[in-house]
Amino acid sequence: MQIDPRRLSFLLAVARHGGILAAAEALFVTxxxxxxxxxxxxxxxxxELLDRGPRGVELTASGRVLVEAAENIERELADARRLLAESEGTLTGNVVIGAFQTVIVSILAPMLPELADHLPGIDIDIREIASERLPRSLRAGEANLVILERDLEADEPAPANTREVPLLDEPWRLVVPADSIADVGLPELERLPWLGIAPGGASARAVERVKANLKLSTSTVHSYFDFGSALALVAAGHGVTLLPALAVQGYLPEGVAVIDLPGLGSRRLVVRHRATKREPSAATTAVIEAIVKSVEAMDLSRH
Known part of the structure; x- marks a missing residue:
């Protein structure tokens, strides 16, 4: 019997997302x-396409064959759409961008009108995803490109079949209560408590690096995940921390001072996309180029 390609999309979703429940959520069905x-x-x-066990489902050998066929069909359709767009002289398509909150607020959302003007045929879908989940979302095909952060001192190469485009190197800033000290130096940093940070983020690695480089053995109070929470705790006079320049652009809560100190280092933002014979698409490439061009014009000197 002929294979119905529409059914293959459900099997492909199960393979990509690791189970029936996750696939249903991604496909917006039950x-x-x-x-x-x-x-x-x-x-x-x-x-049989799935081994159904108490711990979930796994693809059988036949399941893997059909998943590969589904991926080939998906790529062929993407190529057909690209060729149609090129024949008309206009880029079209849907580009999903995965990013975390700071990038969405400071970079992506403000440039959406500009992107719409320059790339009218491309539908851009921005999705907020936790930093630690961004690489997995790219591998699973949930996004065409993702914007990642890392402490520049701990840079690492991109995984196989992906490519990274440097986007921005932004300095780390020391964020302190405004009325705590008139001038910040090493003795004051040794005296002040530092805010705790949820593990896994680039800021956590940066704080540990700075503390080690400056030989600080200060106490740690509270714990935050979101940069907004960090600013609120600093404003309340409960500690100091490092935040990237984007996080302290524009509005700051009353009672917060931002200080530049030598040796704090920088955070690097990169655009990562899949790099295969068929990817990135022309639409994805155009969006990446537009984002890079827009970021090049940004001024991070204000705080």
Whole structure:
């Protein structure tokens, strides 16, 4: 019996997202709808596609064959759309950008009108994703490109079949209560408590690096994940921390002072995309180029 490509999309979603529940969420359907489509595909082809166990589902050998076929169909359709757009002389398509809050607020959201003017045929979909999940979302095909952060001192190469485009090197800033000290130096940094930071973020690595380089053994109070929470705690006089320049652009809560000190280093933002024979698409490349051009004109000297 012929294979229905529409059913393949459900199997592909299960493979990419790791289970029926996650696939249903990604496809905006019910889990039973996903299960029914895969069961019908198994019945039509006379093979089992999933091993269903107490810990979830895994692809069988036949399942992997059909997932590869589904990926090939997806790529062929993407190529067809690209060729159609090129034949008309206009770039079209949908580009999903994964990013964390600071990048969305300070970079992506403000440039959306400009992107719409310069790339009218491209639909841009911005999705806020936690920093630690961004690489996985790119691998799973949930985004065409993601914007990642890392402490510049701990830079690392991009994984296989991906490529990174440098976007921005922004300095770390010392953020302190405005009325705590008139002039910040090493003795004062040794005396002041530092805010705790949720593990895994670039700021956590940067703070540990600075403390080690300056041989600081200060106490740690509270714990934050979001930069807004950090600013609120600093404004309340409860500690100091490092924040990237983007996080202290524009409005600052009353009671917060931002100080530049030598040796704090920088945070690097990069655009990562898949790099295969068919990717990135012309639309994705155009969006990346537009983002890089816009960021080049930014002024991070204000705080």
């Amino acid at each position: 889990p039973s709808a996903v299960s029914q489509q895969i069961t019908r595909l198994e019945r039509e082809q006379g093979v």
